[in-house]
Amino acid sequence: MPHLNAAYNLARWLARDANDADDVVQDACVRALKYVGSLHGNEARAWFLTIVRHAFYDWLGRNRPSEIVQDDGTALDTAIDHAAVDPEQSASRNDQTQALVDAVAALPLQYREVLVLRELEELSYKEIARVADIPIGTVMSRLARARALLQRSPLLHAVAGNMSGSER
Amino acid sequence: MNCNEAAATIAAYADGEVDRLRSHTIRKHLRTCPSCAAKHQELLALHARIRAEIPYFKAPSALRERVLATFADATPARGDRVRSADRWRWMTGGALAGCAATIVAWVIGTAIVDWRTNEDLAVEAVTTHVRATLGNHRVEVASSDQHTVKPWLSARLDYSPPVRDLAREGFALVGGRIDYLDRRPVAALVYRYRDHMIDVFVRPPTTHAPPAALRTVRGFNVAHATGSGMDWLAVSDLNAAELSNFVARVAQ
Ligand SMILES: [Zn+2]
Numbered sequence: 001m002p003h004l005n006a007a008y009n010l011a012r013w014l015a016r017d018a019n020d021a022d023d024v025v026q027d028a029c030v031r032a033l034k035y036v037g038s039l040h041g042n043e044a045r046a047w048f049l050t051i052v053r054h055a056f057y058d059w060l061g062r063n064r065p066s067e068i069v070q071d072d073g074t075a076l077d078t079a080i081d082h083a084a085v086d087p088e089q090s091a092s093r094n095d096q097t098q099a100l101v102d103a104v105a106a107l108p109l110q111y112r113e114v115l116v117l118r119e120l121e122e123l124s125y126k127e128i129a130r131v132a133d134i135p136i137g138t139v140m141s142r143l144a145r146a147r148a149l150l151q152r153s154p155l156l157h158a159v160a161g162n163m164s165g166s167e168r
Numbered sequence: 169m170n171c172n173e174a175a176a177t178i179a180a181y182a183d184g185e186v187d188r189l190r191s192h193t194i195r196k197h198l199r200t201c202p203s204c205a206a207k208h209q210e211l212l213a214l215h216a217r218i219r220a221e222i223p224y225f226k227a228p229s230a231l232r233e234r235v236l237a238t239f240a241d242a243t244p245a246r247g248d249r250v251r252s253a254d255r256w257r258w259m260t261g262g263a264l265a266g267c268a269a270t271i272v273a274w275v276i277g278t279a280i281v282d283w284r285t286n287e288d289l290a291v292e293a294v295t296t297h298v299r300a301t302l303g304n305h306r307v308e309v310a311s312s313d314q315h316t317v318k319p320w321l322s323a324r325l326d327y328s329p330p331v332r333d334l335a336r337e338g339f340a341l342v343g344g345r346i347d348y349l350d351r352r353p354v355a356a357l358v359y360r361y362r363d364h365m366i367d368v369f370v371r372p373p374t375t376h377a378p379p380a381a382l383r384t385v386r387g388f389n390v391a392h393a394t395g396s397g398m399d400w401l402a403v404s405d406l407n408a409a410e411l412s413n414f415v416a417r418v419a420q
Pocket residue numbers: 170171172174197201203204205
């Protein structure tokens with residue numbers, strides 16, 4: 001069930017909580033059924049992820065309104081969310097990997113979503129632009145920002161000092 | 169291309185979003201500029217680490233169940249209790265124009281909708297065939313004798329499927345089982361032809377459009393025929409021509 005997995009993966013990374021992701025995906029499925037008329041063949045996946053994203057933001061507004069940050073391109077560098085660290089999962093991973101997972105989870109929402117859509121869902125810039133309802137230029141700048149934040153993440157550097165590619 | 173121009177496009181290049189002409193220009197720059205090449209390598213390394221180390225969360229089965237229930241609840245919303253045939257009409261009618269069935273199947277990844285459309289029927293037949301083969305649950309009544317297989321099946325169904333002996337044509341009857349198509353019990357006859365196993369599902373004709381005479385699903389051939397007052401749907405890895413010949417003969 002590739003699409004349900006994609007939906008859940010996106011919701012899980014956005015909400016950073018398994019139960020909340022469940023709720024979001026269920027809501028998205030109800031919406032998908034309602035607006036099913038706008039489904040177009042191979043655009044289906046991006047279309048469904050768009051619905052998941054809308055369902056997530058609505059859920060966020062109802063449940064965690066404080067997390068909706070205006071994206072003014074500043075101040076977000078330091079918006080590392082330590083509440084995102086998931087202690088349940090840390091036992092089975094090595095420190096390096098856990099640090100990377102935590103760093104992704106700690107990315108500000110606007111950056112986390114484009115990163116997940118690009119790196120995990122492997123959507124094209126054009127598809128991400130449609131899902132996140134932003135221009136392609138913004139997709140590119142948010143991706144660049146997300147990656148820069150990861151590369152400079154204090155979570156990563158606290159563990160390993162450096163994650164630059166030349167070492168691996 | 170200078171370093172400023174390169175910096176603006178390296179990420180897009182690493183993401184495979186740059187056309188061939190510009191890719192060529194960027195590659196040329198990367199070969200001669202160690203600092204841009206290092207940036208490019210860092211992006212590739214980060215991508216590789218994310219792909220390898222960041223979990224991809226698969227939908228839990230409990231969620232899948234609830235989503236299925238959501239669809240089940242939502243489906244008959246415009247009528248009171250409806251039979252599945254009517255529900256199909258509801259799904260294929262009006263504004264939804266058949267998409268609801270598609271999206272349910274597509275979201276869930278399995279054919280839970282009425283599969284009376286030709287394609288879904290063939291897909292379900294193949295799925296059923298594969299499941300029986302993998303589960304080593306090919307036959308519940310093992311017999312090459314049609315007079316053993318037919319009464320066994322008839323006793324368990326509300327119809328009596330004809331069972332033919334085609335041994336002289338090389339199709340050896342192996343036995344039969346009760347399986348499910350269209351969420352209804354159906355007679356499955358099992359034949360062997362050389363080293364190919366054939367499942368043939370036999371059921372009374374439905375009011376829906378008959379499936380295509382021949383289809384290929386995931387490498388299996390699915391051949392359909394009507395005859396002797398029944399619908400016959402044969403599934404096998406046997407080649408299309410011989411399977412079509414078989415289903416025509418067995419349905420006669
Ligand atoms: Zn350069």
